[in-house]
Amino acid sequence: MTEFAFESHDAPTVIRTKRDGGILSDAQIDWVMDGYTRGVVHDAQMSALLMAIFLKGMSTAEITRWTAAMVGSGVRFDFDDLRRDGTPLALVDKHSTGGVGDKITIPLVPVVMACGAAVPQAAGRGLGHTGGTLDKLESIEGFTAEISKAQIRQQLQDIGAAIFAAGDLAPADRKIYALRDVTATTESLPLIASSVMSKKLAEGARSLVLDSKVGRGAFLKTEAESRELARTMVDLGNAYGVPTRALLTDMNRPLGNTVGNAVEVAESLDVLAGGGPADVVELTLALAREMLDVAGVDGVDPAATLADGTAMDCFRALVSAQGGDLARPLPTAAHSETLTATHGGTMGDIDAMAVGLAVWRLGAGRSAPGARVQFGAGVRVHRRPGEPVAPGEALFTLYTDTPERFGGAVAELDGGFSVIAAGEPAPEVGPLIIDRITS
Numbered sequence: 001m002t003e004f005a006f007e008s009h010d011a012p013t014v015i016r017t018k019r020d021g022g023i024l025s026d027a028q029i030d031w032v033m034d035g036y037t038r039g040v041v042h043d044a045q046m047s048a049l050l051m052a053i054f055l056k057g058m059s060t061a062e063i064t065r066w067t068a069a070m071v072g073s074g075v076r077f078d079f080d081d082l083r084r085d086g087t088p089l090a091l092v093d094k095h096s097t098g099g100v101g102d103k104i105t106i107p108l109v110p111v112v113m114a115c116g117a118a119v120p121q122a123a124g125r126g127l128g129h130t131g132g133t134l135d136k137l138e139s140i141e142g143f144t145a146e147i148s149k150a151q152i153r154q155q156l157q158d159i160g161a162a163i164f165a166a167g168d169l170a171p172a173d174r175k176i177y178a179l180r181d182v183t184a185t186t187e188s189l190p191l192i193a194s195s196v197m198s199k200k201l202a203e204g205a206r207s208l209v210l211d212s213k214v215g216r217g218a219f220l221k222t223e224a225e226s227r228e229l230a231r232t233m234v235d236l237g238n239a240y241g242v243p244t245r246a247l248l249t250d251m252n253r254p255l256g257n258t259v260g261n262a263v264e265v266a267e268s269l270d271v272l273a274g275g276g277p278a279d280v281v282e283l284t285l286a287l288a289r290e291m292l293d294v295a296g297v298d299g300v301d302p303a304a305t306l307a308d309g310t311a312m313d314c315f316r317a318l319v320s321a322q323g324g325d326l327a328r329p330l331p332t333a334a335h336s337e338t339l340t341a342t343h344g345g346t347m348g349d350i351d352a353m354a355v356g357l358a359v360w361r362l363g364a365g366r367s368a369p370g371a372r373v374q375f376g377a378g379v380r381v382h383r384r385p386g387e388p389v390a391p392g393e394a395l396f397t398l399y400t401d402t403p404e405r406f407g408g409a410v411a412e413l414d415g416g417f418s419v420i421a422a423g424e425p426a427p428e429v430g431p432l433i434i435d436r437i438t439s
């Protein structure tokens with residue numbers, strides 16, 4: 001016999017409220033989140049609600065409640081009792097709103113570890129045209145992000161960091177995140193703010209730095225939207241008693257010279273070895289300084305940890321604690337194709353969105369929830385905006401295991417860059433770090 005539980009609300013009414021531009025009540029939000037976590041609200045209904053939120057937005061009160069309901073859908077970690085030499089650990093984290101070539105977590109976490117703070121990081125997988133830290137790190141043979149709370153505690157205590165799949169933290173976000181990825185509902189301020197903050201408020205960090213991306217490769221394109229997103233998240237963090245700051249950073253062009261999974265790990269290793277692209281180093285150090293400051297750790301120079309190899313040692317310790325083997329070669333794709341310059345001149349602007357979509361088409365991201373990503377897929381950028389280009393020179397190399405994907409990827413890149421003829425003005429490249437938002 002089927003049992004029917006009494007439900008205090010119904011999904012069609014909640015969807016209709018938002019579809020028609022109304023404000024969801026606290027009770028509706030609590031019910032829909034709980035119902036979705038329990039499986040009473042179905043994927044199709046949540047998809048419709050997400051699209052209604054995407055189209056109609058949410059008030060600050062709705063975002064706050066939606067975030068609280070997502071936090072409440074799972075457990076909240078608490079590592080406040082951990083001590084090093086009798087002093088509480090400076091538990092601090094950062095999260096980006098999503099970018100192209102945004103591998104910053106990979107060098108940043110070890111830099112911050114090497115400076116004496118501790119990072120409990122719940123990280124995500126690729127979303128839309130943007131890559132995910134977990135997909136990148138899992139390209140290291142043996143690395144696992146599925147670790148227990150006990151292991152996270154132990155790593156924080158022993159080495160000062162853990163990068164893990166959110167698991168029991170904000171499980172509603174995990175389901176909604178996967179649904180957004182395949183329903184074209186990623187680019188929404190309330191959905192990004194609540195997704196980021198639900199994980200960050202649940203993971204046990206005592207302070208937080210956010211990297212709110214601005215520009216073509218960001219989910220929110222304009223500086224005004226990105227600023228509002230940053231402000232919303234900073235307010236949410238502070239309201240929860242987690243001191244939170246944000247940097248607004250440029251995402252008009254890809255970060256660094258590689259976009260994909262394993263290729264971004266390789267570039268991060270270059271940064272940890274004291275080299276790597278200047279923009280990746282600059283953003284890593286800016287975020288590290290912000291994290292150390294908000295966590296109250298002073299008297300240390302993050303740049304020194306890249307120069308003296310201590311950040312690299314920390315990364316090795318982190319990877320090995322999570323089962324990874326950096327001695328094994330990183331995966332490479334079975335096929336590559338190089339786009340060359342038809343004429344000489346100067347590399348013009350490169351559209352991060354075009355590159356992000358090309359990389360996604362090459363197989364580095366997903367088009368169905370839970371699909372496997374290709375670790376070797378990606379794009380290497382050979383010439384950065386403003387650099388000289390000779391006729392026939394390599395501009396981009398594309399990598400994939402499935403060569404039938406090259407056509408779609410090249411079509412995405414087409415129009416996403418230009419080579420400016422000699423005598424024409426070089427592209428203007430604005431600052432990488434646009435602004436800083438504090439409480």
Ligand code: URA
Pocket residue numbers: 096097098124127191192193195196199
């Ligand atoms: N990162 C997240 O965790 N969620 C988003 O929606 C975007 C970036």
